[in-house]
Amino acid sequence: MILTEFDYVRPTGLDEALTLLSGTRGARVLAGGQSLLPDLRTGAEHARLLVDIRQLADLRGIGRTADGIRIGALTTLAELATDPLVLAEAPELAAAARSNGDPQVRNLGTVGGNLAAAGRATDLPVAALAADAVVELAGPGGRSTLTAEEFAAGSAPAGTVLTALLVPAAGQAAAFEKTADRATRYPVCATAVRITPNGPRIAVTGATSRALRLRGVEDRLRGGPYSTDAVLAAFRAEPRELFVPGRGTSAEYLGHLAGVLTARALQRAGRALA
Numbered sequence: 001m002i003l004t005e006f007d008y009v010r011p012t013g014l015d016e017a018l019t020l021l022s023g024t025r026g027a028r029v030l031a032g033g034q035s036l037l038p039d040l041r042t043g044a045e046h047a048r049l050l051v052d053i054r055q056l057a058d059l060r061g062i063g064r065t066a067d068g069i070r071i072g073a074l075t076t077l078a079e080l081a082t083d084p085l086v087l088a089e090a091p092e093l094a095a096a097a098r099s100n101g102d103p104q105v106r107n108l109g110t111v112g113g114n115l116a117a118a119g120r121a122t123d124l125p126v127a128a129l130a131a132d133a134v135v136e137l138a139g140p141g142g143r144s145t146l147t148a149e150e151f152a153a154g155s156a157p158a159g160t161v162l163t164a165l166l167v168p169a170a171g172q173a174a175a176f177e178k179t180a181d182r183a184t185r186y187p188v189c190a191t192a193v194r195i196t197p198n199g200p201r202i203a204v205t206g207a208t209s210r211a212l213r214l215r216g217v218e219d220r221l222r223g224g225p226y227s228t229d230a231v232l233a234a235f236r237a238e239p240r241e242l243f244v245p246g247r248g249t250s251a252e253y254l255g256h257l258a259g260v261l262t263a264r265a266l267q268r269a270g271r272a273l274a
Contacts, residue, residue, distance in 0.1 A: 004040070010052040014138060014161070017053050022140045022159040024049045029161060031074060034101070034109040035117040059112070059163055062086060068168040073112030073161075077124075078103070080111055089169040092192045092265075095176035096127035101185045112162040115151065121187050125152050125211035127176055128165060129203035130192035136164040152211045170194050172272030175265040179206075179257060181247065188247065189254055191261040195269045199223065202262055207243050207254035214238065217262070226266040235259030 008030075011017040021027045026048030030036060039045035053059065059074040062083050069085055071093075080086055081097040100106055100114065100123050114124040115135065128135075128148035135151040137144050139160035146155055148165075156162070178190035187206035194201045199222035205211040220234035235255055243254040 006047045007049045017051050020051050031113045032109040071165045073163050075111045077109045078106040090167050092127040092174040092176040096123040099123050099178050121206040126190050126203045126205040127192040129213045130194050130201045131167050134166040138163045173269045175268040177261040177265045189257045193265040204258045207258045209244050228263040231263035232259040
């Protein structure tokens with residue numbers, strides 16, 4: 001399909017962008033465009049105004065904070081995948097970024113766009129949930145934050161722009177695993193884990209209706225072991241309706257696949273602690 005008619009503006013500052021977004025019905029943020037532009041072409045999304053924020057330099061970059069890492073929303077997936085600080089302190093995020101699409105997608109796609117993509121499973125949200133990350137937002141009322149879990153549930157207020165992802169440092173005790181759809185590279189199932197002193201944090205996407213943290217599985221695995229048999233048993237105890245069949249897969253298959261991927265991720269993260 002051909003793109004429908006819309007207006008386009010490139011603001012020079014975040015305040016200008018927020019004014020445009022809050023003052024124009026049907027305004028949408030354009031960052032990397034790797035999700036939005038295909039959806040506009042197919043009619044899955046509609047826009048009356050595209051607010052191009054790609055020139056807002058203060059939304060780019062990765063830096064250390066007092067207790068972790070701040071990742072600007074316009075940081076590309078390619079930058080996230082190779083950044084030394086992310087590789088050392090949040091390896092599940094680097095792996096999730098590396099698993100996205102092909103080099104062209106990673107060079108254009110942004111952290112904020114991947115987290116905010118609606119209507120499809122993407123890789124970064126599940127890693128952000130496992131990392132217990134916080135999403136930083138800017139809106140007409142000022143700055144605010146949501147947990148990555150709240151953001152994945154669609155709790156962001158209308159008219160806000162995702163400005164950064166704040167990630168606690170974990171060292172190497174974290175991992176990401178994925179089985180991808182061969183045609184689209186979107187996850188059939190992806191899992192991310194972090195091993196903490198209070199037990200594992202485990203999140204799943206693709207196999208579920210949206211990125212979800214699985215606290216029931218976490219509780220069953222608290223204290224270990226993280227053997228494949230133990231992890232699969234913990235997943236079998238989850239309600240089958242948690243897993244959403246699709247693309248020729250059953251809920252039973254997806255629950256088993258999620259367990260296998262989680263076991264691999266936990267075992268890799270555990271080796272980092274040995």
